[in-house]
Amino acid sequence: MPASPSIQAEVAREVSGKSNEDSAAKIPLLLLSVFGAAWFVASAFLFFLSAMKMHGPNLGAAFPFLSYGRLQPAAMNAFLYGFLSQAGAALGIWILARTGKTKVALPAVLAFGGVLWNGTVLVGTFGILAGYNTGLPWLEMPAGAQAMLFVASIVISVCGLLTIASRTERTLYPAAWFIIGALLTLPWMLGTASWTLLGQTVRGAVQLSVNGWFINSMTWLWFGFLGLGALFYIIPKTSKTGLHSRSSASFAFWTLAILAGWGGVHSGAPLPRWIITISESVNLIFLVPIALVVHNLWNSTDGEAVSEKESLSLRYARFALTALISYALLSVSFYLRSRNLTLQLTLFSPGITFMLLFGFVGFSILAGYNLMLPALLGRTFSLGGIAVSLVALFMTSIPLILGGLKQASIWGDESKTSADVVKGLVPYMGMSTLGFLTLLVLSVLVLLRIVRELKTVVLEDCGCATWASDSSESKEKQ
Amino acid sequence: MNHGTLIFLGLLLTFLGSWSGMVLAPQVQIGRQQPDVQLQPLNRPPAEGDVGEIYPQARAGLAAQGREIYQREGCYYCHSQQISPHPADARWTQLNRFSVHRDYLFDQPAMFGVQRLGPDLSNIGLRQPDENWHLVHLFAPNAFMDGKAGNKSTMPPYPHLFDYRKIMPQGGSTSALKLPESVILPKQYQDGYEVVPTSEARALVAYLKSLHQDVNLFEAPMYAPKAKTNVVSQTATNGAAK
Amino acid sequence: MSELSNKSAVENDSEPKVGLTPAPLWAVTLLGILVYALIVRSINSGGDFDPNVYGRFETPKEVQDGHPAVVLPDWFVPGRKVYGTYCVGCHQGNGAGAPGQFPPLAKSDWVNVEGPNRMVRIVLNGLQGPLKVNAVDYNNAMLAWRDQLTDQDIANVISYVRNEWGNKGSAATAAEVKAIRDATKDKGEQWTEGQLLQIPVK
Numbered sequence: 001m002p003a004s005p006s007i008q009a010e011v012a013r014e015v016s017g018k019s020n021e022d023s024a025a026k027i028p029l030l031l032l033s034v035f036g037a038a039w040f041v042a043s044a045f046l047f048f049l050s051a052m053k054m055h056g057p058n059l060g061a062a063f064p065f066l067s068y069g070r071l072q073p074a075a076m077n078a079f080l081y082g083f084l085s086q087a088g089a090a091l092g093i094w095i096l097a098r099t100g101k102t103k104v105a106l107p108a109v110l111a112f113g114g115v116l117w118n119g120t121v122l123v124g125t126f127g128i129l130a131g132y133n134t135g136l137p138w139l140e141m142p143a144g145a146q147a148m149l150f151v152a153s154i155v156i157s158v159c160g161l162l163t164i165a166s167r168t169e170r171t172l173y174p175a176a177w178f179i180i181g182a183l184l185t186l187p188w189m190l191g192t193a194s195w196t197l198l199g200q201t202v203r204g205a206v207q208l209s210v211n212g213w214f215i216n217s218m219t220w221l222w223f224g225f226l227g228l229g230a231l232f233y234i235i236p237k238t239s240k241t242g243l244h245s246r247s248s249a250s251f252a253f254w255t256l257a258i259l260a261g262w263g264g265v266h267s268g269a270p271l272p273r274w275i276i277t278i279s280e281s282v283n284l285i286f287l288v289p290i291a292l293v294v295h296n297l298w299n300s301t302d303g304e305a306v307s308e309k310e311s312l313s314l315r316y317a318r319f320a321l322t323a324l325i326s327y328a329l330l331s332v333s334f335y336l337r338s339r340n341l342t343l344q345l346t347l348f349s350p351g352i353t354f355m356l357l358f359g360f361v362g363f364s365i366l367a368g369y370n371l372m373l374p375a376l377l378g379r380t381f382s383l384g385g386i387a388v389s390l391v392a393l394f395m396t397s398i399p400l401i402l403g404g405l406k407q408a409s410i411w412g413d414e415s416k417t418s419a420d421v422v423k424g425l426v427p428y429m430g431m432s433t434l435g436f437l438t439l440l441v442l443s444v445l446v447l448l449r450i451v452r453e454l455k456t457v458v459l460e461d462c463g464c465a466t467w468a469s470d471s472s473e474s475k476e477k478q
Numbered sequence: 479m480n481h482g483t484l485i486f487l488g489l490l491l492t493f494l495g496s497w498s499g500m501v502l503a504p505q506v507q508i509g510r511q512q513p514d515v516q517l518q519p520l521n522r523p524p525a526e527g528d529v530g531e532i533y534p535q536a537r538a539g540l541a542a543q544g545r546e547i548y549q550r551e552g553c554y555y556c557h558s559q560q561i562s563p564h565p566a567d568a569r570w571t572q573l574n575r576f577s578v579h580r581d582y583l584f585d586q587p588a589m590f591g592v593q594r595l596g597p598d599l600s601n602i603g604l605r606q607p608d609e610n611w612h613l614v615h616l617f618a619p620n621a622f623m624d625g626k627a628g629n630k631s632t633m634p635p636y637p638h639l640f641d642y643r644k645i646m647p648q649g650g651s652t653s654a655l656k657l658p659e660s661v662i663l664p665k666q667y668q669d670g671y672e673v674v675p676t677s678e679a680r681a682l683v684a685y686l687k688s689l690h691q692d693v694n695l696f697e698a699p700m701y702a703p704k705a706k707t708n709v710v711s712q713t714a715t716n717g718a719a720k
Numbered sequence: 721m722s723e724l725s726n727k728s729a730v731e732n733d734s735e736p737k738v739g740l741t742p743a744p745l746w747a748v749t750l751l752g753i754l755v756y757a758l759i760v761r762s763i764n765s766g767g768d769f770d771p772n773v774y775g776r777f778e779t780p781k782e783v784q785d786g787h788p789a790v791v792l793p794d795w796f797v798p799g800r801k802v803y804g805t806y807c808v809g810c811h812q813g814n815g816a817g818a819p820g821q822f823p824p825l826a827k828s829d830w831v832n833v834e835g836p837n838r839m840v841r842i843v844l845n846g847l848q849g850p851l852k853v854n855a856v857d858y859n860n861a862m863l864a865w866r867d868q869l870t871d872q873d874i875a876n877v878i879s880y881v882r883n884e885w886g887n888k889g890s891a892a893t894a895a896e897v898k899a900i901r902d903a904t905k906d907k908g909e910q911w912t913e914g915q916l917l918q919i920p921v922k
Contacts, residue, residue: 057634067634069552131550135587205579213500245741261496268562270577273767281758341564345594507771532813563775576775697772
């Protein structure tokens with residue numbers, strides 16, 4: 001496959017380790033991405049355990065921390081804050097440095113932020129398992145951890161923003177908008193939500209509205225924007241076409257920014273009707289920016305991949321787009337009140353949420369890892385695992401979605417009792433347990449691969465040097 | 479869009495937009511609502527036993543502690559506490575009324591629930607007032623479901639809320655669980671042991687029993703009198719007690 | 721196929737190129753239509769943005785209609801407030817009192833009598849010693865409210881108690897209370913059951 005000369009040159013440069021970043025800057029990015037991958041394993045393991053509990057609720061009953069009500073939130077928090085957030089942040093900051101043709105700012109501070117973030121998620125996850133759950137979805141970590149997370153988010157976000165502020169390339173690349181957006185708003189969201197819910201404590205059902213706002217904002221402004229930032233970089237870079245349209249990207253960016261946060265309240269919520277009406281309608285409008293993004297990026301993948309090495313990223317990215325549009329189409333059911341009233345609080349919503357968070361954001365991250373890690377480590381390798389990823393995605397989200405539909409139909413049936421719900425869900429639960437097992441296999445494969453490459457690089461550097469000594473430097477010295 | 483400042487200001491505006499709509503506006507509009515006397519006596523001719531009550535009231539002592547255990551154990555990942563306006567919810571909860579803001583005034587945090595792998599519990603205090611039933615169910619939910627032994631529930635058991643105690647020669651403890659036959663104790667406890675709930679288990683049950691939204695509020699009237707037949711819990715109790 | 725910007729193609733050799741195709745018209749139009757639909761829907765079925773319109777109701781009027789309009793007597797709201805501040809601690813929110821300690825006010829045979837004559841005295845000066853309420857014996861003490869509550873407050877709370885929780889009785893007026901207050905200003909101590917029974921109910 002003939003690749004354009006410039007890209008070949010770049011690949012060559014990357015392989016020889018002479019890429020744009022200097023060695024110190026690599027450390028925080030490597031740290032975030034390796035820990036991100038480790039948290040991927042941890043969360044997949046917790047998800048798998050909690051899925052197992054649906055078949056054998058007595059399993060490990062002697063250990064309070066192994067009950068479903070503790071495993072489930074621990075898994076979710078590990079997945080959101082351990083895996084997606086860290087890996088996404090690493091990728092985002094790397095892309096900012098790349099597109100801005102600059103170095104990562106304050107690498108030591110960023111590394112500190114990463115360590116702080118990791119410590120917090122660790123404390124938070126163990127806190128949940130130990131029973132210090134705050135009772136607020138997506139904010140379950142104990143209040144102290146919540147505050148630390150906020151501080152760490154500021155540190156990471158400031159480093160990212162300083163990186164792009166020091167850019168030498170004036171024109172902001174579209175991918176950078178999304179990442180800047182994500183980094184800017186993360187501390188705002190974390191700060192506002194934990195302050196209102198844990199500090200100031202609003203009363204009654206207003207809590208539900210604030211919580212819904214937080215989840216919806218985080219979904220789009222943090223996870224969604226990180227995923228989009230990655231895709232807006234990866235797709236044009238790995239296909240030969242270039243980004244189809246800058247103005248379409250900017251339109252989608254602003255539409256998403258405006259809509260985020262408004263769509264988090266479900267139809268049956270104990271809140272006044274106007275809030276619900278607006279929220280439902282917004283869920284329909286989300287279709288526009290999503291369609292626009294998918295249209296834009298799909299048009300950018302017309303060409304083949306520039307090189308064999310990058311084709312895996314492109315494939316991951318295409319699947320991420322597919323997951324995004326499937327999510328958008330499925331979530332239209334949240335617009336239709338009669339549908340929403342039957343589907344809410346069933347497995348349908350975790351099903352499509354997983355489709356979005358793993359299928360779209362997770363796949364974008366894996367696509368990005370395939371580009372970033374070889375560049376950071378100065379080696380050519382690919383993570384592989386796309387077939388496993390697809391199986392994991394299908395076997396987790398599809399059974400949950402179908403199970404949700406089944407649950408809704410039982411719920412609407414006059415003659416059924418809760419025993420029928422329990423029995424009706426068994427086959428779906430079985431499937432999704434296998435799905436989470438596949439997810440675990442995938443995450444372990446990814447982590448092992450990264451660790452192996454990392455080890456080779458460290459060993460190559462004469463086995464004694466610290467991580468800081470970049471391969472290029474040591475080679476030059478020789 | 480090459481200026482950071484532009485992006486910053488734009489995002490700040492959009493962020494403030496959704497914040498005002500979804501956080502500020504509800505807080506200003508309903509956030510300061512206070513408990514009120516429910517409307518029965520003035521609205522309808524007072525029926526026998528139909529007394530007005532200030533609603534909601536803060537949960538007292540044991541029930542308040544129980545709420546913390548409910549939170550700690552993450553019960554709300556499987557149980558919701560919100561009755562939607564859909565008629566099917568009225569059937570499941572045996573309460574023909576939907577939940578509103580005011581129902582949660584004293585719950586910090588209010589655990590609305592994210593899933594319904596188990597039934598909604600907004601009205602469990604009325605549907606199942608039997609303390610022993612709840613205790614046995616928490617101890618061994620898998621021993622019976624719908625009152626039928628051998629029906630496996632997916633609800634996890636909570637043995638750490640209970641103690642095994644040797645039955646004293648002068649007689650068993652009065653608070654020991656009255657276990658149905660379908661509950662099989664671990665081997666070492668089968669002979670001469672009884673199961674005694676800890677104070678945590680009692681608190682949790684007190685909390686469950688305090689859950690009922692059967693009040694007539696202006697914004698959420700009860701559509702029809704409370705369902706008299708209590709099919710689910712009756713059969714369940716029978717199963718538990720025998 | 722998109723038109724590629726020269727700048728990025730030349731200077732930005734390793735970074736992806738950016739096309740300058742304008743945002744598609746369909747998206748802009750669709751967004752416009754949907755936002756319009758959102759506004760229309762919120763206005764038409766958003767319950768007039770009223771904080772009391774929930775769930776099955778569509779408009780504030782429907783919520784009202786679900787409740788036959790109640791004309792509250794003047795004393796209801798202030799009376800309930802006084803009750804909630806001063807009496808609720810002992811006689812409870814539902815007027816049921818506490819067994820063996822505080823007698824009930826709901827359906828009490830001291831409250832459901834023709835006139836508020838005795839009740840005004842109880843509230844003004846308090847009550848102590850053995851007492852039979854609905855054939856149940858109590859022996860406790862209630863303090864006087866003479867100095868804390870105005871005539872109007874006492875009239876309101878008594879009217880409220882006499883008409884809440886299924887009670888039925890005439891309202892008390894501030895003038896009545898004042899008359900009794902002046903008449904009993906030298907009493908000084910709490911009433912007993914025996915003394916009260918001497919007082920006519922009306």
